[in-house]
Amino acid sequence: MKNKLLYLLILFSIFISISSISFSETLSTSYLQNNANAAEPMTILGIYVHGFFLTFAVGLPYLVLTYEFLGIRKNDKTYLNAAKRLSLVWGVSFGIGAATGTLVEFGLVQVWSGTLLAIATFFFAPLTLELYAFMLEIVFVVVYIFTWDINKPSYRHLILGIILAFGSNLSAYMILAVNAFMNVPWGTGNLVSQILPWSPSYGPNYVNTNALVSLYEYLNKYHTLSLASSGLFLSTGTILYNQWVVFYNPDLYATFFHTVLATIVISSFEASAFLGLDMIRNKDFSGYRKKLLKVSFGVGAIASILIPISGDYMGRIVYQFQYLKFLAFEGFGPNGGKDPIMGILLYGNPNYYFKGYNYLLSLAQNSIDPTNAINSILYIENQFQPWAFYVYWTMVISGIILFIFAIAYFGFYIKWIENIIKIIFRMDITKFISYASLIAPILGIIAASSGWAVREAGRHPWVIYGLIQYWQVITPDPITPLLSILIIMVELIILILGSWAIIYVIRRRDKND
């Protein structure tokens, strides 16, 4: 009855909120900026909720398939049971991911409707291929989960899981291709540097520069309304000559490997946390839980050791293609300065001098749109850096702790590491890893959330870096605070219900084991 009342209340509130809205007669820049600012919180939360569930869909397969492989190879029911149970989590998170994906999809085409211009050009290939990956996932998630035969473990079933994992990773690759283009618009040649003069060339030029400049001017003048008139399509002409250019983006490779490793870290450590919690509660640090923990924490540990490599690659991409963001999260002042570690990593020279915001401001005068170029710098310097610096370093420190946990894990196999753990923490390796498994997923989630916050907010106010600004793609329909709050409520309900469903699926099967 309470549920019913809650639903009715939500529905009633939505009707009241949207029926009382009047349309603005004029679409001024400030109106659109306010509208975009109102839409941002629900969009950000929606993407985070979607990302939370997709972390399992992308990262958990690596653990599930490891368990299944070990189960088949050793003919061990413990591993197979664990694989089966976790595959249900994989399925549930995929289902919730698909539902929240619908929410994100609506947000994209309905609230940020100007992105249809990107879907019609640069994003068409990755989104269509993502669709095919999604089809693959749908089919194999049903086939894989519902063809478990615990008494007859087979490599044939494992192959079904590998295909499913390929589908979910391919899907992630395609979506990250879109995101990578938003950060580094590869294939636009020197176009961005005409607007943001400190930017390098973004790969070969596969676009009609004149058409893109016209589009830029159209969006400045008519905002998304330009999409509703055939004039835009007739007068700008062809913009993009090569559909595949988004896949040549170096930021895509870095982002994909880094993201997949992060999902493996989080999902493996989350699975470990369930085992670790049970071991601590029951004060039993041996038996089947230890056996499973060694595998789950091991998968997370390997990913935690690899992740600094992809992180370093990502950092270099940011330095090369989004220098402003680099200045912010390294905490440079207006005149720049020296950073010995960065100097050594990037140039092999600890005394290398990194130029600061003032230098970029002097370059901004050469832009074809100096106002927006200057605003971009001022936003990063005054609004982004003050918080992004701390958030970025929260990510780095979380990653370092996870790296230490990962090294400690090898105490299971290397005596001197085990001894060091014993000396420092006065507990044996199993107990230490059990406790570490409770902290590790939290650190993983903090690191991933912080990383994405810095990455996405760091291209503000651009939706596509240097080309399209966020307020230029917002719907002219008013996004009222009440509507925004209601959507946020729905997102939070999905987050709570979805998390409950995952815990329920894991715990429910305990009775049957």
Added chain:
Amino acid sequence: MLLGDVIKMTDVFDAFVLLGYAVITHLLLVNFILGLSIIIPLMEYYYYKKNDQDGKKILKNMFKFMILSDLFAGVWATWITVFLGGFWPSVTYIATTDLFASLVIALIGILIALPSIGIYWFTWDKISEKLHVLIGLFMAIGAIMVASGFNMIFAFIDDPVGLGSPNYVYKQNSYFSIYSNPLYPDFTLHRIFGALTLVSLTFAGAYIYSYLKNRNELSKKSAIVFIKIAMISLPIEVLLGFIYSLELISNTQYIANQIFWPLLNTSHYNALSILFIIFIIFIFFMWYLLYYLYFSIDKENINKIIPLTLSSLAIITFILGEFLNDYSRYPYFVITGNTGINASQFINNLTYLTNIWYIMSYTISLILLIIYIWLINRVIIKNKGIDA
């Protein structure tokens, strides 16, 4: 054109057909979902009142069918979104802007329906029956909201109430001005009863076939329930269809001329009119089969082809009806009375595409449809796998 030939997206007809194919396939699946979302909780309540445990077993099997259909319908929904954005960004923008309210209602409906489906499935036989029915009713409300939200798109492109000029984006007083569209209420009801008819006829045929094959009393009982639902929903749907036709004649003359040519005696002779006559014949033939099967279900000598014909005709007639509804607009995308806005005005010409996209889309989607049917056969008919 050869594989890999470069074409511009201005190949309007190809893009129109591809979109139509995706829309019709999606609509077939979602109408099954809509119909089942309404029928299952109502039947559960009926069986709960009668304390009929066998009946509930059948409901669970139908629900498995619904879950599978929902998964695959989701793929097609994403496909439609991507292709609308890719091929028809302009019209997509106009629709998402002008129809903001109805699409929000549809979205809320999705967000109510999807978790309800999950909870309904996982709580089967695990919570009180009353509460379970209540969750089912939420599922039904969500599904009806989705249908009522998205049907505004079809009403809008047939009679674009709220379409502004010169840039097609309206500036009216509230989100809800679009609801003054005269086609909308009847069209939405027509779709809802259409979904009930599609489900009841298809399942009635399937269960009668099963009964004739195995003489299983449970199948017979289910078949009779579905026949009774169809006996109510089919005449209502026909009546609503008739009213919808009259509304098309008075508001959307272009489509009326395309489809009702023999009745209106206009100069728009084309194959669509012939298809419409076939469509009407199919409806009356299904009606006849429905009554025939109801009164002769216990006879020994019924040919098993008859119930299968009923199920197949229900699906074919649905596809035919949707085809008529969608294709009758061509070469226009949006109809404005006697004429319309040509689809070529909305086509994306900002980039190049190769034929590979079309070929891949048809090939992959056909493979997917085959897998869907295979899964239906495995999970529903052979009853293997999937347990809550």
